[in-house]
Amino acid sequence: MPASEDGPMIEARDVVKSFTVRGRAGVLRRGRTALRAVDGVSFTVGRGEFVGYLGPNGAGKSTTIKMLTGILTASSGTLRVCGLDPSRRRTALARRIGVVFGQRTTLWWDLPLRDSLTLVRRLYRVDAAAHRARLAELTALLELEPFLRTPVRQLSLGQRMRGDLAAALLHDPELLVLDEPTIGLDVVSKTTVRDFLERINRERGTTILLTTHDLGDIERLCRRVMIIDRGRLAYDGGLDELRRTVDADRTLVVELAEPAPPIALGGIRAERVEGARQWLRIPREENAAALVAELARRHEIRDISLREAGIEDVLAALYRGDHAYWCSGRPVAP
Amino acid sequence: MRTYALLAWTWIRAAAQYPVSLALLAVATAVVSFLDAAAILVLFSRAPRIAGFTAPEVLFLYATSALSFTVSDLLLGTTEQLGERVRLGTLDAVLVRPVSPLIQIATENFSARRLGKLIPATAVLAFALPRLDVPWTPGRVAMIPLMAASGTAIFAGLWVLTAAVQFVLVDSHGATKSLTYGGAFVTQYPMTVFARDFVRGVTFVVPLAFVNWQPALYVLDRPDPLGLPAAARFASPAIAAVLCAAAAVAWRAGIRHYRSTGS
Numbered sequence: 251m252p253a254s255e256d257g258p259m260i261e262a263r264d265v266v267k268s269f270t271v272r273g274r275a276g277v278l279r280r281g282r283t284a285l286r287a288v289d290g291v292s293f294t295v296g297r298g299e300f301v302g303y304l305g306p307n308g309a310g311k312s313t314t315i316k317m318l319t320g321i322l323t324a325s326s327g328t329l330r331v332c333g334l335d336p337s338r339r340r341t342a343l344a345r346r347i348g349v350v351f352g353q354r355t356t357l358w359w360d361l362p363l364r365d366s367l368t369l370v371r372r373l374y375r376v377d378a379a380a381h382r383a384r385l386a387e388l389t390a391l392l393e394l395e396p397f398l399r400t401p402v403r404q405l406s407l408g409q410r411m412r413g414d415l416a417a418a419l420l421h422d423p424e425l426l427v428l429d430e431p432t433i434g435l436d437v438v439s440k441t442t443v444r445d446f447l448e449r450i451n452r453e454r455g456t457t458i459l460l461t462t463h464d465l466g467d468i469e470r471l472c473r474r475v476m477i478i479d480r481g482r483l484a485y486d487g488g489l490d491e492l493r494r495t496v497d498a499d500r501t502l503v504v505e506l507a508e509p510a511p512p513i514a515l516g517g518i519r520a521e522r523v524e525g526a527r528q529w530l531r532i533p534r535e536e537n538a539a540a541l542v543a544e545l546a547r548r549h550e551i552r553d554i555s556l557r558e559a560g561i562e563d564v565l566a567a568l569y570r571g572d573h574a575y576w577c578s579g580r581p582v583a584p
Numbered sequence: 585m586r587t588y589a590l591l592a593w594t595w596i597r598a599a600a601q602y603p604v605s606l607a608l609l610a611v612a613t614a615v616v617s618f619l620d621a622a623a624i625l626v627l628f629s630r631a632p633r634i635a636g637f638t639a640p641e642v643l644f645l646y647a648t649s650a651l652s653f654t655v656s657d658l659l660l661g662t663t664e665q666l667g668e669r670v671r672l673g674t675l676d677a678v679l680v681r682p683v684s685p686l687i688q689i690a691t692e693n694f695s696a697r698r699l700g701k702l703i704p705a706t707a708v709l710a711f712a713l714p715r716l717d718v719p720w721t722p723g724r725v726a727m728i729p730l731m732a733a734s735g736t737a738i739f740a741g742l743w744v745l746t747a748a749v750q751f752v753l754v755d756s757h758g759a760t761k762s763l764t765y766g767g768a769f770v771t772q773y774p775m776t777v778f779a780r781d782f783v784r785g786v787t788f789v790v791p792l793a794f795v796n797w798q799p800a801l802y803v804l805d806r807p808d809p810l811g812l813p814a815a816a817r818f819a820s821p822a823i824a825a826v827l828c829a830a831a832a833v834a835w836r837a838g839i840r841h842y843r844s845t846g847s
Contacts (some may be wrong), residue, residue: 278651319679321843322843337843340679354673354674365597368594372587374681
């Protein structure tokens with residue numbers, strides 16, 4: 251079967267992955283429960299897209315990634331990546347995709363980064379000239395030069411991640427799959443990694459699928475988000491759309507001239523009090539301007555700010571399983 | 585095979601960046617292995633024969649066993665870390681690369697240091713062969729490389745087989761070690777020093793007796809204490825082939841198990 255060049259990059263239909271969990275059910279009995287880590291997920295990712303794949307811990311993100319990359323075999327459903335069945339054509343697929351696990355390196359601990367990258371060249375059979383050119387490019391973009399000769403085990407987390415990214419892209423893959431690429435990185439390293447990902451997506455047209463808990467990654471990079479919760483796809487759509495559809499409350503932060511008992515205005519009460527500062531949650535339907543005017547009349551206010559619900563609040567509401575709260579937008583048909 | 589050689593070469597070159605430590609480690613490895621052989625000579629200083637075998641004969645067994653084991657260890661020894669990889673999750677990194685996981689794991693940390701172990705084995709073999717009191721017929725001469733190759737293949741099969749078990753029994757590393765390293769130890773001595781039931785076990789259950797014992801009986805022209813037919817002396821290549829086939833099947837099953845359970 252020839253791999254299609256113009257079909258979607260990833261096509262998942264009703265993909266299920268269940269594990270048998272052995273646990274102790276009684277003193278002697280050993281119970282077996284089937285756990286559906288991924289429970290009927292369907293989505294399509296087109297070429298050149300940059301998709302964020304989110305969900306709370308244990309929602310099924312990593313399991314999905316592992317099925318997409320051929321590490322795990324799906325229990326049922328159909329899956330095509332680059333037109334290939336990842337489970338049956340794992341090796342063929344490996345040549346066309348790059349994979350980075352943020353939590354652990356795919357490089358070799360004891361080798362200098364440069365040798366690790368040479369080994370990667372052997373594994374993917376990249377010819378020497380192409381390798382040199384690509385390595386030079388990645389070295390410049392990811393600023394690898396200062397630590398190319400350092401053994402991987404001595405690299406800082408940020409350096410290691412840049413090394414891992416270089417290793418995943420040396421063979422110029424069509425699809426880059428990243429599992430929490432910015433986890434534990436400092437601000438500078440995060441920025442380098444994000445700039446780099448944005449650039450290869452824009453300039454090379456590399457399709458990127460990334461899982462993360464870092465909302466900065468999403469706001470900065472992803473035009474599209476998919477959210478998985480308890481093994482099911484809960485949302486699939488644009489980031490702006492997600493933010494708009496969620497009917498999130500706003501927060502009014504008021505700093506009074508001096509500490510005061512919690513403010514109560516009609517139905518609104520201070521949720522948090524810290525010295526002279528108080529936090530008030532304002533429902534969407536409430537008129538914030540009128541509220542501020544009323545507050546100013548009653549108290550002496552030193553400072554005031556109104557905070558719109560950020561993506562954090564949206565996701566927090568979502569992860570709490572507050573379905574009615576956000577499903578009003580554009581939920582994925584169950 | 586080509587991929588194996590390329591990867592091994594890359595690792596050797598990487599290790600060669602520290603030539604002093606490489607040389608020291610190779611020497612240390614060689615010295616330790618020589619001590620094994622020296623221990624055998626010490627035994628013979630107290631008795632002219634051990635279990636009916638002369639010193640050159642026991643050294644011949646030692647050398648053929650060590651040679652087979654060392655070559656197999658050189659090629660596949662790192663597979664014993666498989667359980668560790670499964671537990672740490674580093675097997676995933678291997679599975680997203682376009683090369684057989686077995687080759688990737690086997691070549692990992694391939695170092696010229698491992699070649700150090702070959703020195704004592706070949707040296708002792710060179711020492712023992714001319715001192716053997718046997719008529720050197722073409723058949724006997726041909727048997728030497730054949731038994732070395734079959735023995736290597738049997739050990740190779742055992743490495744892969746014991747690695748495959750670790751896909752399911754992640755912590756079985758210690759137990760599986762007794763098969764590989766234990767096998768290397770057992771085959772260094774004439775089987776006549778062991779209890780009969782034990783010899784049956786390493787003949788029919790785990791075919792260690794075919795690494796060097798059975799072909800050595802032919803080379804040294806000795807009767808088989810178990811009374812197996814003469815054909816058994818020549819069965820090593822067939823046994824090796826069967827064991828390697830079984831190991832390949834087990835390995836595939838192991839990979840499939842991992843990919844369906846993820847641990």
